[in-house]
Amino acid sequence: MNLDYPITYIKGVSVQKATLLFAELGIKTCNDLLNFFPFRYIDKTQFYTIKELQPNSSEVQIVGKIMHVKSVAQKRGSRLVATFQDATGSMELVWFKGQKWIKDSLKVNESYVVYGKMNYYNGSFSIPHPEIELATEYKNKLQTKMQPVYPSSEKLTNSGISNKLMRNYIQSLLQQFFDGIQESLSPEIISDFKLMHKREALLNIHFPKNQEHLAKAEYRLKFEELFFIQLQLLRKKLINKTKIKGFVFQNVGPVFNEFYADKLPFNLTNAQKKVLKEIRKDVASGAHMNRLLQGDVGSGKTIVAVLSILLAIDNGFQATLMAPTEILANQHYIAVSELLEGMNIKVEILTGSTKTKKRRTIHQNLEDGTLHILIGTHALLEDKVKFLNLGIAIIDEQHRFGVAQRSKLWKKNTTVPHILVMTATPIPRTLAMSVYGDLDISVIDELPPGRKEVKTVHRFDSNRLSVFKFIKDEISKGRQVYMVYPLIQESEVMDYKDLMDGYESVSREFPSPKYQISIVHGQMKPADKEFEMQRFVKGETQIMVATTVIEVGVNVPNASVMIIESSERFGLSQLHQLRGRVGRGADQSYCILLSSYKLSPEAKTRLKTMVETTDGFKIAEVDLKLRGPGNIMGTQQSGVLNLKIADIVKDTQILVAARNKAISLIQEDSNLSKPENSNIKNAYLKLSKASEIWSEIS
Ligand code: ADP
């Protein structure tokens, strides 16, 4: 018997039911069903005493006696209440339906076994409509196992696939195919980590003998799941390193050196130096660089990108820098051009709004090699954009680009150019391990000197007047102010209205000519946006009213106040990004989070976190806990997170253990060819065949 057989091979599973299970749950093979795990268990192996009950415990089983039974009148009709008592205390059993029949059948002063979901109200416990059985009868039935409860859907339930039927299917499956379950871990791992064997673990995850067995089964299956993900990521990284050849940037030549000696406007921070060293080692190694650079907003990633680009140029290569928005691409273009002024290096920008004639020149100069650096938006991914010899591609704010877009960059030269992806969205370590485990990761964990921490406060809308007063004071000191309104795609019209209402009231409060206001939003033409943006950059306007388009990258050091309207509607990482727009100059900066009084518990946590810390990694951890890994930027498309049993947030320790084990295994036996690793190899090959995600480019 082979677990790859379709589930119709299981006794009792009809073609029609199999079709339904596939449509609703994606279950096709016996193996799929075997790995379809319960999400909870009904535990009838345990008995509780009444004293032990906790307000949070849900389903309990208790032995006791019914002392008396009475009918209690209520608003509509009545309820039947039985006082139930054991040696430790008493509680109530309650029925709303079938009262007469139940009342007649209950025997006072006899021992009963009662099972059900408890309620806790006014300091006492009750169980409505319990399962109830005379203790003498209960003893005749064997109830030694915990019962699994499987995820289901309305359609399945309506079509007769009840939980009981699922249980039966899986029971038959285990009976028929038990011998076909192969151990997937090596004897060494099993003994080192004291793991349950695979067969026993699968048996106990579906039909646990008791809580302890269940815990061991869970641990084993979680370890296995995380271990194989790590193994695959690490092998992919190894293969990239050994099989994909990379250009060798052997020389640190005149361009880099001249820039470093004469043009660098500040001393690099130690963190920047460390990262640069890591990059230099990569690009000199002959292997292909595929590196993720994480650094909080304002940590100075741009200069690292520029220095990497200069290395490429010194070795006769071209470079490209891709940003997610036109505004950001423009800023990079201006910054890079200024930095490289007076050097013999040609920089161009290519975006959606580049004119055709200009475009042609760019295409030509790229192909004849006279253009060294191309900065742009995804417009530079077009097939028409061909490089003579692209050596390095840098992607800013990588989470804004999809896998397909990134893979286009890989193909811009016959040998894959070195790839550096930069992100200001810190990714918690455990998540990075799982999602980007195949990339090398560098972190800039230090801000340039002299930065003052942005002071952050939360104010309710009713305090708006004092906030306006504060803004006026800051403007009178020569500062500039952002006022950001939420933008949620589902109701663009509403958001637009909110923004315009806001703009009007701000205009009334800050009248011209004393005050000048810029406005930027998504419905404006790029040229108009740019115009407004530039007025603010040049200091012609003091207030910038905007939607979240200013979220990424924009750099106006004189802007020191960030007001976020309806801040309860923003996600944590977005709030953090927005706050990063201020605190870039020498002045004390402020972030004011405005909200209504109505706040969900999660919104409260978000705002509180923002007020308490400016550490992007701490914020990312909270965000991960609030939203779960699937919603964190950049992870949606990774596919690595379709975990069956492990939980990236809760199972951190298992993850780290599994990763370390995978690392040492790869060091000792990278091809899994040693006989003692044959279990692992077989399981690995099967998994790799089943999932395509492993062939994708990060
Ligand atoms: P981000 O990492 O958010 O892209 P930037 O590269 O835009 O940050 O840098 C933010 C600001 O800090 C820029 O004005 C930049 O010139 C400045 N900066 C970067 N590195 C340093 C440094 N080592 N010392 C002083 N200022 C720096």
Ligand code: MG
């Ligand atoms: Mg940046």
